[in-house]
Amino acid sequence: MTAAAPNYELIQQDGLETSLLEVSMGPHHPSTHGVFRMDVKLDGETVVDLKPVFGYLHRNHEKLAENMSYLASMPFTDRLDYFNSMTNNWAYALAAEQLIEIEIPERAEYLRVIMSELTRLVNHVSLVGFFVNDLGALGTPLLYAFREREKILDLFEQASGARMMCNYFRFGGLRCDVPEGWLDRTREVVDRFPKFLDEYEKLLCENEIILSRTQGVGNLSKELAVSAGITGPMLRASGVNYDIRKVDRYGIYDRFQFQVPYSKGDVGDCYDRFMVRMLEMRESIKILNQALDGIEDGPIMGNAGKVFKPAKAESYGRVEAPKGELGFYLVADGTPKPYRFRVRPPSFINLTVLRDMCIGQQVADAVIILGSIDIVLGEVDR
Amino acid sequence: MTTPNTSPSVELDDTTRAELERAGVIVSKVDFLYNWARGGSVWPLTFGLACCAIEMIASATSRFDISRFGSEVFRPSPRQADLMIVSGTVTKKMAPQVVRIYNQMPEPKWVIAMGACAISGGPFKQGYNVLKGIDRYIPVDVYLPGCPPRPEAVLQSLNYLQEKIRTQDIQSDPAFTGGRRQYPVPKFTGTDLEPPYNPDVWQPPTNPNAPADEEQEKEATA
């Protein structure tokens, strides 16, 4: 700490004056949700400037995908946002299915919705756990969250074979049907989930510490949110009613009755983002119940051939991933490999406003603000 | 700080074990006590890199409960940790930081390379920004394959490490003989890291099938 000595003298001489302090938070930092770095400039405890530094998990996913067949990229999409492999699969399958005409069977569509909503539960439940962890409640809520996550991961494992990296979706359907009794087990988990949510809400939503630490922290205005391309729960917390499940109605989302929770006010603070996620879980359960009622027997794979070789075209497929709009932009050139493979990562673009939200806040709040954005570095850096 | 040339993993074969027994009861008893204590309280570092980190966290939750093996205390600070679980893809941009964190850990320290990416770069090894194995820069004690390994596999690798600790000889153990092991931190160059690997801990394997001229070419490029 050689730089500290002159500063110390300065404070001695001028009484109340302080000088700016630059702190590099990360890339190894427990609160950064992975290998992310923030270079923070502090005046006392207040954040004056913040620079996010990316790239510590840049695994060149896009470059690799340009050198392999369309199907071979599928397991790699699992590893983008490693909490939500199922929605990643769906976004990629959606983009690829636009390139060639494939009919997706009814049962596969239902299973896709079920998987994607279960994924949303997994993501939101662990995000809330991590978020409360950032607030200083080390352990307990996170352990409860992971307990519920385990139940859903068991379902994923029974359906696809793997807990996290499911690699379950295929162009034109799914890889395999779910085993016998899986739907009943899913219904059991879904039926009991609200009980857990009640417990969780009781534990967290009215807790004074959480209220005082999150309300009014990290405000994001509606205009900035729209302009900065913020999507997902974060956008809805800022008061914009925009959900791709409602707007695009991809898959069979037009058949389900559900509401999109969004904040009525124009504040968009950390508490709003936290609550939007809590409410979204309830809506996911509604969708899951309807999907489990509606699903019927049938084939799960469409007429897709073994060789996937689209003609020269481009496509952009997007889904409402738990973190926001996840899009895949594919440029096909008539070969079995994509010419350009681009991922539109929601959490990367949501980080655009990190600086705007943090300036003027306390340094301890910067950690919460980052937690409330809900980033996964596999997706941010790809 | 000098860096010892020996690899930290000392695997006793039967003859040396017999020799040790002949060497005296006291030494082996101190070994036993030390190793028992050290193996029973391996504190891992809270150090998540990528996907595997989530399974590492899951192994600490109540369903798998890593604390049954004395490792529940995940420490965020490298100064208080014994075990570094390199959980996930180490990119070239991240590699210097990993080495720096390793250098800060006190002895005795161990490393588990968790998951395909940490071992060899895994599925991403053909990329331009992925380090092809963290063992190029720091010594790894246990390799745990899987993509990602299940939480039980994390427990198994920890058990394996504990077994290994129990058979370590404190007289030749680098933790006791060499002071704190610190390795040079690689630097960024135009496209790669310099040095590309630390010859003290890792040497590229030789290809038994390769023709002689190809071998030379490889050396020239490396």
Added chain:
Amino acid sequence: MSAPVNHEPVLQRFPEVEWDEEFGTLIVPVAKAAEVATWLRDDESFRLDYCSNVTGIDYLDREFKEKIKNEEGKTETIIHKDPARMEVVYHLYSMEKRTGPLVMRQRLERDKPEAQSLTAVWRSCELQEREIFDLYGVNFSGHPDQRRILMWDEFEGHPMRKDYVEPFDYEWEPTPHDEILEKHQKGKVIF
């Protein structure tokens, strides 16, 4: 799918803008990009207030062979030439009207790609344009903070370009990577 956007008014308003039928995209001249983008964002009939995705694409000089049957029933091979170029693609949506996407692209010279930054129009371009600068080497004029984002600062070259040759850091490994080794050695020699 959300309702598509009618692109005709853009072509009427800006005669310089072209419409590419094959991919269904607007091709905007670089000098006019910010003006067109601002108009698309603010015009009442468009209100494309949300720029979702910004992508760079690198095209090398390529030839496509296409087989078509002519009138006599014989197959003919037509060779399409695809000139080398760099493109920056914007996917635009409207959150207000729930329409989209409208695809817009700036076509650039490959040797010296100079694009106009649209960060002033849509903030969401900020990080994505930085990424394109990093990985493709496209220079965005008017970008507030154009630095490398994913790679380290001293990094040379632009790895997502199609002719980028990766650094040689493979060793022999027990499984098939001998082939990769050869491939890379060849690449190294050519480079």
Added chain:
Amino acid sequence: MSILGSGIFKGMAVTLKNFVGSYFDKERLTTKEYAWRTDDKLPERAGDYPKEEAEQLRDTTTVTHYSRNFPMLLHDKGEPMDTVRCVACQICERECPPQCIYIEKSKDKKERGGNKAQFYPATFDIDVSVCMSCQICVEVCPFDAIVMNSQFELSTPDRFGGLLLRRDDLLKSNDYYHKIHPEEAAARDKRIADEKAAKEAKKKAAEAAKKKAAEAKAKAEAEAKAKEEAESITKPAESTADSPSPPPAEPPVEPDRPKKEGGTE
């Protein structure tokens, strides 16, 4: 929300409920008491672990009948190399996304399970330090020779040799497959049996059709000789064209599966 501190008391109540509940409520997911026990010898290689242990671990782990980890090679009853299903066609090697499979084809052909002689893998290595457990090799295999194992105990201190699963480490019996993945294995066996039956039926039908055609032809020729009418010649010729196409000539591309023994079918 009226009394200060009520949120904290509510939270404490939830914690207490969870604490008490964790002793008897299955919903609270009690700990799976997995612990790895060595028999005093640390395995040096990933291949040194007990080969067929995975199914015994089910009580203490979360491994289910559906879990997958790394691929394995299937063989039927008998000596592994005499009944291995793999014919070294190298499709999986080509399709593997991270390129972790390495196959060398044998020089000679070998007869397996009464089927006609085929190549077999002289080398079949899977580098588990690269494998991403994506199961694409299983999907593309036309011979049902490669399936996923659920064995996860593979830690080793050896980076290069230790993490390379050789052919002999990978070979597992179909019975073992039935133990670890009963539903999947039963479905697979049923499909193989069905396909085989269909193929045989097709073959039989084709033979019958051939016979019939020959008979018809002979008859037609006889008739033609007798009557010399054009229609009576064309009709039986059409019927031969309509009959299923003769398959036996096809199969170099079609999988040629080794014969199943009783019990597994």
